[in-house]
Amino acid sequence: MxxxxxxxxxxxxxxxxxxxxxxxxxxxxxxxxxxxxxxxxxxxxxxxxxxxxxxxxxxxxxxxxxxxxxxxxxxxxxxxxxxxxxxxxxxxxxxxxxxxxxxxxxxxxxxxxxxxxxxxxxxxxxxxxxxxxxxxxxxxxxxxxNCTATGLTMALLPLLPFGIRKLVVASYQAISGAGYPGLSAMDIFGNVIPYISNEEPKLRQECVKICGELTGGEIVPADWQVHAHCIRVQTLIGHLLSVHIELHAAPSLEAVQTAIMRYQSPPAVVGLPTAPDRPICYLEQMDRPQPRYDVMLGTPERARGMAIAIGRLEVEENIVRFITLSNNLVRGAxxxxxxxxxxxxxxxxx
Ligand SMILES: NC(=O)c1ccc[n+]([C@@H]2O[C@H](COP(=O)([O-])OP(=O)(O)OC[C@H]3O[C@@H](n4cnc5c(N)ncnc54)[C@H](OP(=O)(O)O)[C@@H]3O)[C@@H](O)[C@H]2O)c1
Structure with a gap:
């Protein structure tokens, strides 16, 4: 062919x-x-x-x-x-x-x-x-x-059926997100920078467009409130996010855990060469995900870096909290x- x-x-x-x-x-x-x-x-x-x-x-x-x-x-x-x-x-x-x-x-x-x-x-x-x-x-x-919006919206996928009302997000974004040569070593080494130009507006606008409904040739954005702080840290690859979600429903921890663990790609995507077999990996260890270990998740070989990780899951009434990690250069780009x-x-x- x-x-x-x-x-x-x-x-x-x-x-x-x-x-x-x-x-x-x-x-x-x-x-x-x-x-x-x-x-x-x-x-x-x-x-x-x-x-x-x-x-x-x-x-x-x-x-x-x-x-x-x-x-x-x-x-x-x-x-x-x-x-x-x-x-x-x-x-x-x-x-x-x-x-x-x-x-x-x-x-x-x-x-x-x-x-x-x-x-x-x-x-x-x-x-x-x-x-x-x-x-x-x-x-x-x-x-x-935007690479941060990609990781966030993918992590929300299993939660969409519970109805999202509000998101509060803090990011810990890798240096490679700024391209090459990116930031000066004098600026980032031994440091954390609590501002990334134009990143927070992008996160707010893009998430609701991505999760919007296409009707009559137009996208109607999702009606969630999104609040974000985007922060640069001195990791090389992988944007880690701390996510706090207010839902319409009040599911049990088990229901949310099951939704994340059982999440499967839609048939339209299954079998594409770069599609990961499991796009979302749930990690039970308390100290994961970490950029050092979890940034290349995804099988088959061609899809390494295409799966995102979710860990530190907590559910309290209608509030869900977790940490998620995605590869900003592969899945996010x-x-x-x-x-x-x-x-x-x-x-x-x-
Ligand atoms: N880094 C990420 O995590 C990430 C994630 C998602 C989206 N993005 C977006 O993807 C794009 C590339 O990002 P990057 O991180 O790869 O940036 P980068 O490392 O700075 O690379 C920029 C590329 O553009 C070329 N370039 C620069 N000025 C040019 C010009 N006037 N004409 C033609 N080519 C030019 C550069 O060529 P030379 O080497 O010859 O200068 C280089 O190949 C950006 O729009 C960025 O916002 C980045």
């Missing part, structure tokens, strides 16, 4: 390099072009600095950087662009790419809140992919959520975007 030709934009970044890793021998997609900033044009990918564990995959080392230019994509018959571009660059490029027929799967925040652009997390809202038909361009843009593209492929949109 012929694979769909794809490109990775921002291929030297921490998200971009995770795309490269996940695209090795991918059954649906063939990596045929890479881009980063202009200074890279004409250089080989193998000459770039390795930002992620495992480094630059050997099969792609001889690929040469192209300019961020839709004409180049067309000449290489690229159908899918995976974007790990900064939001300002993405804003210019992604719309033009969609206008010229490219299907863009983006990690950037530039278009997430556009009415016709889904923030897709297939396990939660796979029907939202239908929104791309409203975009009126030959191509389209599908975004994935490259892996999530790739899963979105796999869903689009399965649905015949590519």
């Amino acid at each position: 012929e694979r769909v030709k794809c490109a990775v934009f921002g291929a030297t970044g921490v998200v971009g390099q995770n795309f490269l890793r996940l695209l090795v021998e991918h059954p649906y997609f063939e990596l045929a072009a890479i881009c980063a900033s202009d200074v890279r044009i004409g250089q080989k990918l193998g000459s770039a600095k390795e930002q992620v564990v495992g480094g630059i995959p050997a099969p792609f080392a001889d690929l040469v950087f192209d300019p961020v230019d839709v004409n180049v994509l067309e000449s290489k018959r690229i159908e899918v662009a995976f974007s790990g571009l900064p939001a300002d660059v993405a804003k210019e490029f992604e719309k033009e790419a969609a206008r010229r027929g490219i299907k863009v799967f983006s990690n950037a925040g530039a278009y997430r809140m556009d009415q016709n652009v889904p923030i897709l997390i297939p396990e939660i809202n796979h029907p939202h992919l239908a929104l791309v038909r409203e975009q009126e361009t030959p191509g389209f843009i599908v975004t994935n959520a 490259a892996g999530g975007s790739l899963l979105n593209a796999e869903l689009a492929y399965r649905q015949g949109l590519l």
